[in-house]
Amino acid sequence: MTTPLDDRKVMGAGPLSERFDQALVYAAQHHREQERKGSKVPYMSHLISVSALVMEHGGTEDQAIAALLHDAVEDAQPGQGGAVLAEIRGRFGAAVADMVAACSDGLNDSGERKGTWQERKQAYVDGLPDKSLDALLVTAADKTHNGLCIAADVRRYGAEFWDTFNASPEELSWYYTSVRDVVADRLPGSSIADALNRAVAELVSVADAGR
DSSP states (O other), X not given: XXXXXXXXXXXXXXXXXXXXXXXXXXXXXXXXXXXXXXXXXXXXXXXXXXXXXXXXXXOOHHHHHHHHHTTTTTTSOTTOHHHHHHHHHHHHOHHHHHHHHHTOSSBOTTSOBOSOHHHHHHHHHHHGGGSOHHHHHHHHHHHHHHHHHHXXXXXXXXXGGGGGXXXXXXXXXXXXXXXXXXXXXXXXXXXXXXXXXXXXXXXXXXXXXXX
């Protein structure tokens, strides 16, 4: 009879290969000039954090790589999204590319980002029930890190921090809550669902406090 500690002993991807190293460099090249909203913090801090969360919650190397690259298509130069996705597919494989595409919102058939914030997020939420569970882990890790960071920054800098976003606190609460609900339904009892639930609770708390 196995115990939770026995399960812990076999959890995780094991030693990483050179593919992970290459993905880390690829992500750095694509996001080198980007910074976190309202700061000079390199955007790579987010990508590394999401990848770390994926690994810490038992993700595979492919999922860890997809976490590093999950914003590469969304943040590509205008007209280059499709080419970036094709390059990821060629360099890191179909499984990684499919997860990156699944974690990107508002992509048309050519891999370009279209639509307003509300249109993109609504379509993303509507599609979550059909995403692969592999991609859903990456999404949950992404929203966990962002949710905690937003809540911490609002507590530290005040309500003015909300102005750095293209959406209101109410809209962000709706989006993160909607993602949390799907993750809880599709990954019940998982550690990442628990982590996301705590992050969203923090985000909703600071949003409600400002009303």
